[in-house]
């Protein structure tokens with residue numbers, strides 16, 4: 209699914225109006241009908257409703273929703289803020305429709321505003337502003353936002369919480385943004401929905417189909433995408449009757465210093481559970497027994513060093529290489545890592561301490577094979593690119609890193625985002641807060657190198673791997689809940705995630 213900037217949403221709106229064709233006011237009515245349906249599912253008509261409408265089309269939607277809810281037996285009070293005596297055409301038409309023929313208690317606010325009582329049982333519909341704002345709310349509008357936020361009422365926002373911008377909110381005024389319980393967004397998600405610092409404003413968000421032109425959506429350029437299950441299913445390669453383990457690659461995992469053997473166990477297990485034909489773990493001597501006992505399916509290759517990685521591995525015997533989980537950052541390890549990167553010519557996976565070492569030895573970034581996959585969490589990314597003031601700026605820097613070095617950057621978190629060497633960004637929908645637990649990233653590294661070893665391209669491996677990892681976490685959550693979930697559970701649930709993803713394929 210594509211994610212468009214606000215300006216392109218406006219163009220798409222205009223394109224739909226022209227191409228379908230449909231009158232602008234009728235498109236608004238279609239949006240209002242979808243919104244009304246979703247609100248009716250959320251709260252029955254015993255709930256008193258107070259609507260706050262702004263002067264633009266977001267306000268127009270809100271006034272149309274007021275009328276439709278009124279027709280469906282809801283008790284509705286609607287306030288239209290027309291303080292600069294200028295309404296969008298469709299907003300004005302909806303005001304007139306509301307005045308003409310409805311049981312809605314309507315107030316047009318032109319100067320002084322006497323706020324209504326907003327109690328716990330009341331549902332507030334926030335239609336002050338949507339995708340049309342360009343700067344932070346201020347003055348009277350900020351006061352209304354504060355009044356709504358201070359109330360105990362449940363708040364549903366139309367399209368976006370008023371005051372939140374579609375993309376960059378780095379310099380927005382945070383307490384001038386509506387804190388919604390639910391956001392009903394029209395047709396497509398907005399970029400700002402994917403950023404942690406906006407979660408409390410959005411509440412739960414849901415998309416409503418308002419029939420914007422599919423052709424328009426297909427033809428409109430974007431670099432931002434929200435991955436859907438059907439995109440992922442298309443990537444999966446079938447397995448054939450006469451296949452043998454040689455067909456599914458041999459992954460090399462360089463991981464786990466002494467005391468961190470668990471990282472290599474988790475990654476190796478995940479690598480096997482994702483379907484690699486063979487897995488070799490290169491580990492310090494001291495970790496041999498742990499690995500051989502914990503994961504008998506893996507081959508263990510011994511470093512000359514007892515405690516850490518010190519000896520680069522010739523990569524030609526392997527289909528794909530991953531390095532980093534639990535590796536440590538000693539000087540010997542750093543030197544070996546840099547040499548390892550130089551030896552590798554094919555895309556590799558770099559995670560955890562490999563990234564921390566690269567942050568200190570920036571020159572080595574130039575030796576990373578094109579198409580390699582880096583999997584930083586936000587702190588690791590910041591060590592590589594410097595401090596980021598907001599998630600939007602962090603995304604921009606992750607993308608710059610990907611395009612500069614022609615690599616894939618998998619920035620981990622809720623909605624893990626994959627930045628490609630071409631500068632595209634794919635947000636992943638699967639996963640849950642239970643996965644915020646030690647070792648979760650090691651499992652992802654194992655999944656990614658497994659897919660690379662099986663012959664998936666780097667881009668396919670990132671999209672499929674991140675999705676599968678999140679799905680395994682979601683399946684683990686179904687059985688265990690979020691709090692007690694640990695990284696091994698993610699690895700253990702990879703087979704179940706594969707089964708779910710390949711239903712109707714295998």
Ligand SMILES: NC(=O)C1=CN([C@@H]2O[C@H](COP(=O)(O)OP(=O)(O)OC[C@H]3O[C@@H](n4cnc5c(N)ncnc54)[C@H](OP(=O)(O)O)[C@@H]3O)[C@@H](O)[C@H]2O)[C@H](O)CC1
Nearest residue numbers: 221236239264265266337338339340341342343344367394
């Ligand atoms: N394609 C769709 O998804 C559809 C969306 N619809 C709805 O339309 C809105 C977007 O409507 P738009 O009129 O473009 O924008 P807004 O309603 O958000 O606000 C515009 C008005 O607000 C004024 N404004 C802007 N910033 C501020 C501010 N910081 N303080 C005060 N006032 C502000 C702006 O004034 P200008 O002087 O800048 O013109 C406008 O008056 C979308 O979110 C959906 O809800 C359609 O209904 C269906 C199709």
Ligand SMILES: [K+]
Nearest residue numbers: 337366368370
């Ligand atoms: K809104």
